[in-house]
Amino acid sequence: MQFRYLIFAGIAAAATIAASSVIPPGTGAANAQGGVVDARATAMKTLGGSLRRVGQAASVEDARGPAAAIAGAASRLEALFPEGSGGPPTRSKPEIWQNMADFKVKLAALRDAARALDAAAKGADLDAVKAAARNVGGTCGACHRVYRAPRS
Ligand code: HEC
Numbered sequence: 001m002q003f004r005y006l007i008f009a010g011i012a013a014a015a016t017i018a019a020s021s022v023i024p025p026g027t028g029a030a031n032a033q034g035g036v037v038d039a040r041a042t043a044m045k046t047l048g049g050s051l052r053r054v055g056q057a058a059s060v061e062d063a064r065g066p067a068a069a070i071a072g073a074a075s076r077l078e079a080l081f082p083e084g085s086g087g088p089p090t091r092s093k094p095e096i097w098q099n100m101a102d103f104k105v106k107l108a109a110l111r112d113a114a115r116a117l118d119a120a121a122k123g124a125d126l127d128a129v130k131a132a133a134r135n136v137g138g139t140c141g142a143c144h145r146v147y148r149a150p151r152s
Helices: 002-022 027-056 060-080 100-121 126-147
Strands: none
Touching: 027 060, 027 126, 060 100, 060 126, 100 126
């Protein structure tokens, strides 16, 4: 039993060594970061496109889908800013990680506003939906002003 375990552990260790000698140091982390940077851009684009659709909605029903998409994307964002994934060529300023507590407050403001928008879009009052959408828009700008670098 113990002997078999040792063989298994040996194989596992050999596999680890083989993997680390094939992949140059840093490549794995860089790929993982590329994935997170892309996922972040996708979530942000979903926010932007959906907020525009809510703004243009002629009925509460038109706003319902995009409002739900905003709430979903907003809830995914916090996981998409791991340490070391900012700076050029991304537009995430290094200040995000120096002020993570404040950044998280701004993310929470977006999530709360997005939840309120989603709730309004499940109702019947289009004016309430538009007002909730303006609140969401305010939370986007509040974060971008501080933590998003200008387009290069
Ligand atoms: C808590 C901070 C924060 C909030 C809230 C936030 N953003 Fe962003 N957003 C960023 C940062 C940082 C970037 C730059 C990402 C990068 O390049 O790494 C960004 C990038 C973007 C981009 C560019 C995406 C691309 O690469 O093409 C769009 C569009 C965008 N945000 C829209 C929105 C909208 C719309 C909202 C609100 C509904 C929003 N964001 C809320 C921080 C935020």
